[in-house]
Amino acid sequence: MLRSMYSGVSGMKSLQVKMDVVSNNIANVNTVGFKTSRVLFQDIMSQTSGSSSAAGNGLGGQNAQQVGLGVQIGSIDTVHSVGAPQTTGRELDFYISGAGYFVLRGAGNDGDAMNYYTRDGAFVRDADGNITNSGGMKVMGAVQNPPVEYNDAFELDSISATADNLTTGGLG
Structure with missing residues (x-):
């Protein structure tokens, strides 16, 4: 029993x-x-x-x-499956239609800069023209050492680890 x-x-x-x-x-x-x-x-x-x-x-x-x-x-x-994309019409909204993450650079708890990974592709430009997320973290390039920072010379094909799975104008 x-x-x-x-x-x-x-x-x-x-x-x-x-x-x-x-x-x-x-x-x-x-x-x-x-x-x-x-x-x-x-x-x-x-x-x-x-x-x-x-x-x-x-x-x-x-x-x-x-x-x-x-x-x-x-x-x-x-589960890392692809979500349903939503059309937003915004130039800086991206979604990754395969594997991978956007790399963001921001301050950690101790104040030192560190990388963060996200699939949220809603980006904006800050006052200096840098592409950032809504929290002000700068969008970095593909996972490489050291990460590349993007500003006015922003290249769409370099934002994710695999450029062929990145689509603009929507979130997913």
């Missing part, structure tokens, strides 16, 4: 985590560039209650008897 209780409790705990992930996905359904998550489950352990036997006397063998002891969260994965 204790094994069945433990299996039920572990299943309920795992399903609570799945409901939390689904709730987060629903809460962010209108967030530009949001990537949905999914939960994968795995067995905790199985207890062998009967041993296996080999075939003999014209009969097949017998498999071992096992009782599962519950379930646990195997992983919570981010």
